[in-house]
Amino acid sequence: MQEWLKISLMLCTFGFLKEIRPSEPFIMDYLAGPWRNLTMTEIVQEAFPVGTYSYLAQLVIIFLVTDLLRYKPLIVVNGLSGIIVWSMLIWTTSLQALKILEVFYGTYCAAEIAYYSYVYAKVDREHYQKVTSQTRAAIYCGRFLAGVLAQTLVYFNAMNYKQLNYLSLAAQTSATVWALLLPSVKTSMYFHRAALPPTMCTPINDGSCGNDCSSDKISVSIPSFKQKILSAFVLIWLHFKTSFTNLTVLQWSIWYALAMAGYIQVTAYIQALWGEVDQTQRAVWNGAVEAILTLLGAVVSLLAGYIHGSFLRPRSSLLALSVLSLGQGGAILLTSTTNQLVISYVGYIVFGILYAFTITTVSAEIAKNISDDSFGLVFGFNTLIALSLQTMLTFAVTDSSGWFALDVIGQFIVYGYYFIVLSVIYLLFLICEILGSSCRNCQ
Numbered sequence: 001m002q003e004w005l006k007i008s009l010m011l012c013t014f015g016f017l018k019e020i021r022p023s024e025p026f027i028m029d030y031l032a033g034p035w036r037n038l039t040m041t042e043i044v045q046e047a048f049p050v051g052t053y054s055y056l057a058q059l060v061i062i063f064l065v066t067d068l069l070r071y072k073p074l075i076v077v078n079g080l081s082g083i084i085v086w087s088m089l090i091w092t093t094s095l096q097a098l099k100i101l102e103v104f105y106g107t108y109c110a111a112e113i114a115y116y117s118y119v120y121a122k123v124d125r126e127h128y129q130k131v132t133s134q135t136r137a138a139i140y141c142g143r144f145l146a147g148v149l150a151q152t153l154v155y156f157n158a159m160n161y162k163q164l165n166y167l168s169l170a171a172q173t174s175a176t177v178w179a180l181l182l183p184s185v186k187t188s189m190y191f192h193r194a195a196l197p198p199t200m201c202t203p204i205n206d207g208s209c210g211n212d213c214s215s216d217k218i219s220v221s222i223p224s225f226k227q228k229i230l231s232a233f234v235l236i237w238l239h240f241k242t243s244f245t246n247l248t249v250l251q252w253s254i255w256y257a258l259a260m261a262g263y264i265q266v267t268a269y270i271q272a273l274w275g276e277v278d279q280t281q282r283a284v285w286n287g288a289v290e291a292i293l294t295l296l297g298a299v300v301s302l303l304a305g306y307i308h309g310s311f312l313r314p315r316s317s318l319l320a321l322s323v324l325s326l327g328q329g330g331a332i333l334l335t336s337t338t339n340q341l342v343i344s345y346v347g348y349i350v351f352g353i354l355y356a357f358t359i360t361t362v363s364a365e366i367a368k369n370i371s372d373d374s375f376g377l378v379f380g381f382n383t384l385i386a387l388s389l390q391t392m393l394t395f396a397v398t399d400s401s402g403w404f405a406l407d408v409i410g411q412f413i414v415y416g417y418y419f420i421v422l423s424v425i426y427l428l429f430l431i432c433e434i435l436g437s438s439c440r441n442c443q
């Protein structure tokens, strides 16, 4: 088998295993149930925001060290933090413990960046596209299986909400063991390319000094190590500047970051919303909804790959972004203002499908306008911005000690209008574009 295909399959297996978390669709019901007896306010306004803050703080660090540590160790960290999170979900009961495990959940989410960027360091450029879609497909498959598994087990009363966590823990453990088998990355993308004077002590230049380094050799190579970091940052800055001074990349990146922030908030709190929408019945179809959404999301992402060529022209693509954002805002408002659970489920699925379509198109457009070497950098940076915005949103509307501390329905109305504002922003971009070009014509 070709080397790149082997690596891709190994990475896919890890991603697939990691996504088998059947406890996720019912996590709110588990936390609020007799196993932990937490109130919705404690979960939504006290514990979950800890995860958001932890995710952002660690993403910044992990973003900076992933390349230096050469990817694989962080994929293992990803798996290990998963083991900690699901062990704590099973074997602790207090609110305090939930807050602590949220810190590790932040690590779990942040370290995922290593999974997505490993391919860029390990696989030749010509295979990027294929490997990226394969690893994404693996994630979709894992999520779909988890949703179906969760719904089936709950429907037939084969497992309760707590027992589902054992399956998640088993999957995280297998993923971690599998991660240890991944081939390591020999060279980093940034920290090895920089041209530097050769030094005697190679191990430290690889970022990992063995015991065989004598101390005087270390002192010799420290300045050049610093120099190496410096030139790596110059290279990063260069890639960064070239990418973001392109107007198209900038416009699409703004959507990417803003929409992703809203999307993460919506998916994180949707179960709490379903708990509130109809007080007379319990939300018992969460697993099925997740499975349907994953399946349709995957189909739509594939379709987007074929369709997006047709709104390549700047004007129609700005208009499309505006309309799609409006649709997403409308779907969220539908989800949160109805008092029928079924309609809320449908609204969420519509939102998820529109988002999957748009984000795939936007990602492809960004990728097309930047050089291959900048992929990890640009998408990592956009994610960082998204997370920062999401943290602000959390502090503004969710956190009990934040600004507004809205109830969950109030929060969703804010998210709905957030997407509508996004739609207006792209309408304004479009108007500027039209005015700008008609101005150029009259001169």
Ligand SMILES: *[C@@H]1O[C@H](CO)[C@@H](O)[C@H](O)[C@H]1NC(C)=O
Residues within 6 Å of the ligand: 034, 035, 036, 037, 093
């Ligand atoms: C939760 O409440 C139920 C009913 O009051 C009780 O039986 C159970 O022991 C409580 N569980 C915890 C973890 O406090």
